[in-house]
Amino acid sequence: MTYAVIKSFGSYTPIKTIETCYEEPDPWRISLIERLEFLSQNTFTGSGQSEFIFDIADIVRNTINTVTIENSLLFLQYYLGFKFPNPGKVIDYLQKHRNLYDIVLYACILTEEQFGQRAQISLELYQDPEIHDEYLTIFVRQKEYEPDIIDKIDAICREYEQGLAGIDGYLLVNTDFQPPMV
Numbered sequence: 765m766t767y768a769v770i771k772s773f774g775s776y777t778p779i780k781t782i783e784t785c786y787e788e789p790d791p792w793r794i795s796l797i798e799r800l801e802f803l804s805q806n807t808f809t810g811s812g813q814s815e816f817i818f819d820i821a822d823i824v825r826n827t828i829n830t831v832t833i834e835n836s837l838l839f840l841q842y843y844l845g846f847k848f849p850n851p852g853k854v855i856d857y858l859q860k861h862r863n864l865y866d867i868v869l870y871a872c873i874l875t876e877e878q879f880g881q882r883a884q885i886s887l888e889l890y891q892d893p894e895i896h897d898e899y900l901t902i903f904v905r906q907k908e909y910e911p912d913i914i915d916k917i918d919a920i921c922r923e924y925e926q927g928l929a930g931i932d933g934y935l936l937v938n939t940d941f942q943p944p945m946v
Contacts, residue, residue, distance in 0.1 A: 792927050796870040803843075803873070833858045836869055840887065844876045847886035847945055857889050857900055861933025868900060868935055871924040875902050875937055878916050882906060884944035890936070899934035905944045913939055 833855050840846040848854060858865050868887070875885050883906045890901040904917060920937050928934065 853889040864933035
């Protein structure tokens with residue numbers, strides 16, 4: 765399986781295959797890259813953009829930096845409709861827990877695929893004041909909550925949670941049953 769570095773919308777340069785980047789590729793990582801490729805081919809067609817907002821090769825090589833994180837959040841915001849009440853805190857958390865980055869991106873894409881325009885999706889840093897803990901949370905908020913929202917969220921969590929094993933930092937997909945933010 766060959767993946768591509770996107771230099772512009774529609775101009776692809778082959779890079780290493782996923783098999784050469786990891787001893788045993790994680791199924792969720794392969795799925796993430798396939799989804800990113802799909803989004804890059806279908807989201808930006810004819811948009812006139814000259815640069816893809818982040819480089820898929822960074823995911824393959826696992827070379828994450830501040831610019832990659834910021835551009836990924838912009839992608840989520842502008843093209844997938846995500847909300848970021850406190851983007852600086854999310855960026856800081858991802859800088860501290862860089863090994864969480866691709867899992868967060870994967871979970872965000874899965875959440876958007878599941879809920880799309882039927883929900884407002886936000887990525888936030890949850891800070892628990894009682895035990896001084898913090899972790900990233902993808903909140904799903906709807907005007908009228910679907911009766912099976914928890915089942916759908918659980919299905920998303922099952923897809924990405926295997927990637928959390930053995931790394932620092934944490935991510936949760938959840939709903940607080942609040943109305944969408946204005």
